[in-house]
Amino acid sequence: YTLGLATTELALHAPSQIASAMKTRANQLGFNVVISMIDNLSLLACRTAVNELMSQRVDGVLINVPLSNDDAGAIAQLCGDLPVLFLDVDPQAEVFKILFDPHCGAEQGVEHLLALGHQKIAVLTGPLESISARLRYEGWLSTLAKHQITPCAVHHGDWSAASGYQQALLLLNQPVRPTAILIANDQMALGVLRAVHEFGLRVPEQISVIGYDDTEDSAFFFPPLTTIKQDFRLLGHESVNRLVDHLHHHGDKKQSSLLLPTSLVERHTTS
Ligand code: IPT
Secondary structure (H helix, E strand, C coil): CCCEEEECCCCCHHHHHHHEEEEEHHHHCCCEEEEEEEECCHHHHHHHHHHHHHHHHCCEEECCCCHHHHHHHHHHHHHCCEEEEEECCCCCCCEEEEEEEEHHHHHHHHHHHHCCCCCCCCEEEEECCCCCHHHHHHHHHHHHHHHCCCCCCEEEECHHHHHHHHHHHHCCCCCCCCCEEEEHHHHHHHHHHHHHHHHHCCCCCEEEEECCCCCCCCCCCCCCCCEEEECCHHHHHHHHHHHHHHCCCCCCCCCCCCECCCEEECCCCCC
């Protein structure tokens, strides 16, 4: 068998670690993985990537591209009888999927900051074209709202460290200084840490920072990053297992989607 992976930008840490874990698991099972990477977030780009994989006669497809419910439906239709498993859709989407619970992750971050006594909390979201970025943002807002808190500032990045740095400079130049920043991924948190340090502020004494992902490098940021872990090795392994399982059963077994838990990893950027 050959599996096809349509993926978003592999220069980002999370998608590359997911692809690597898939490849490792597929190789253990004796499968090949061919990869098609999209360079912009659009349905057309995703269609093109899937067509490219189908022309290479793959036996099943993994889609790690953020897709709205309608777009995921369109891609599932494009695949026809070919088994297709989605990794970046809404938990409500009616497709075969495996995801980390975005609400659970967002809630864990907020609850951690509230337990430490923070009230003046700023947020830095991922790009709002991404369904996961939107769901984390909604999760933060609804959890904060339960405690009658609204964020003191809202900024939007694009998942990169550079955008985290730029947005943090804007944030720190404003008169209201937050005591904590919730950040939608670790790469942006890396950029935020640099900006905060350039402002001469101490982490976590003067400002707390919490990321999301727990990618391989996050324990080596300075200070080591507190974050919400998504176990990408588990995701890569489970997604391949499920797709292969589905292939072996010739699609006669009901496709069972999976919602994986996230967990808080407390290091040294929050107090
Ligand atoms: C998601 C990451 O959390 C984020 O950091 C970014 O890399 C994004 O992917 C790229 O699309 S994880 C995804 C499986 C929701």
